[in-house]
Amino acid sequence: MNWIVDNPKMNVVVMTGAGISAESGIQTFRGTNGLWENHRIEEVASPIAFRRDPVMVWNFYLQRRKQALTCRPNTGHLAVAELEKWIRSAGGSFLLVTQNVDGLHSRAGSRNVIEMHGSLMMTRCTACGEVFQDESTDMELPPRHDCPDKGLLRPHIVWFGESLFPGDMERIESAIEMCDMFIVIGTSGIVYPAAGLVNFANRLGKRTVCVNKDAPANIDLFDRFIEGEAGSELPKRLFPEK
Numbered sequence: 676m677n678w679i680v681d682n683p684k685m686n687v688v689v690m691t692g693a694g695i696s697a698e699s700g701i702q703t704f705r706g707t708n709g710l711w712e713n714h715r716i717e718e719v720a721s722p723i724a725f726r727r728d729p730v731m732v733w734n735f736y737l738q739r740r741k742q743a744l745t746c747r748p749n750t751g752h753l754a755v756a757e758l759e760k761w762i763r764s765a766g767g768s769f770l771l772v773t774q775n776v777d778g779l780h781s782r783a784g785s786r787n788v789i790e791m792h793g794s795l796m797m798t799r800c801t802a803c804g805e806v807f808q809d810e811s812t813d814m815e816l817p818p819r820h821d822c823p824d825k826g827l828l829r830p831h832i833v834w835f836g837e838s839l840f841p842g843d844m845e846r847i848e849s850a851i852e853m854c855d856m857f858i859v860i861g862t863s864g865i866v867y868p869a870a871g872l873v874n875f876a877n878r879l880g881k882r883t884v885c886v887n888k889d890a891p892a893n894i895d896l897f898d899r900f901i902e903g904e905a906g907s908e909l910p911k912r913l914f915p916e917k
């Protein structure tokens with residue numbers, strides 16, 4: 676078996692998308708044809724939608740928070756967490772960048788994680804800017820912060836049309852600059868700037884591998900493509916420990 680990572684003394688960056696959570700029961704974005712209750716997700720997951728109808732946007736996120744809290748990490752998440760342990764115990768470096776907001780990678784044991792699009796379990800005050808852990812699923816909508824300005828609370832999520840959180844892109848790019856291999860799992864390669872990271876890795880001459888259920892939009896940008904479901908392919912192919 677030619678494993679994806681055959682030597683733990685490597686520097687590896689893994690990026691995941693909704694596909695790695697599909698086998699945990701969380702619908703992917705393309706799988707829903709990009710819709711939620713007949714709204715286009717790009718329209719609900721946006722600052723304009725939140726300004727116009729914060730209750731509708733909160734209902735979208737509370738429904739997904741509830742679902743994420745009832746789902747469990749699958750063998751794909753667990754394989755990525757095991758890879759991190761194997762590499763770091765052998766002296767290599769590892770960073771997981773996820774586009775997912777469901778929190779399943781951390782629950783699977785991944786430690787060095789950047790949730791580049793935020794988290795369903797974090798809430799932010801639009802007035803004072805405080806960000807806090809929040810797993811509540813039943814509240815008066817729209818929720819307000821108990822800060823002096825009684826700020827409107829919002830999901831701590833990067834919406835379409837919003838830039839990533841300060842410093843995240845720089846952290847991700849410097850990890851890719853240092854890495855030997857960039858592995859992309861379960862993403863359609865449509866959403867930027869995440870989808871552009873493989874170009875960045877290619878320009879630096881890094882080895883790039885894609886694991887996906889079917890050919891993503893940017894398949895030609897990868898040195899190697901492994902077709903299949905993350906939950907079955909990763910445990911047997913990711914590294915020789917298994």
Ligand code: BV8
Nearest residue numbers: 692693694703704705774835836861862863867888904905
């Ligand atoms: C920004 C949080 C500007 C929300 C999300 C070029 C450059 C920069 C921006 C743009 C650009 N072109 C267009 C844009 C705008 C936009 C964009 O990319 N639009 C797309 C629709 C074209 N980008 C933005 O708006 C970004 N911000 O550019 O800001 C700016 C700059 C400076 C200052 C101010 C502003 C912000 C993008 C982040 C949006 N937020 N998430 C939420 O979750 O509610 S993105 C959201 O959609 C997800 O997080 C995820 O990232 C994305 C869906 O993508 P995938 O994860 O790939 O999921 P998908 O369903 O598409 O694919 C799943 C794949 O898995 C499939 O291929 C399937 O085959 C596979 N699969 C299924 N099952 C399995 C599997 N694989 C393996 N195993 C399985 N079992």
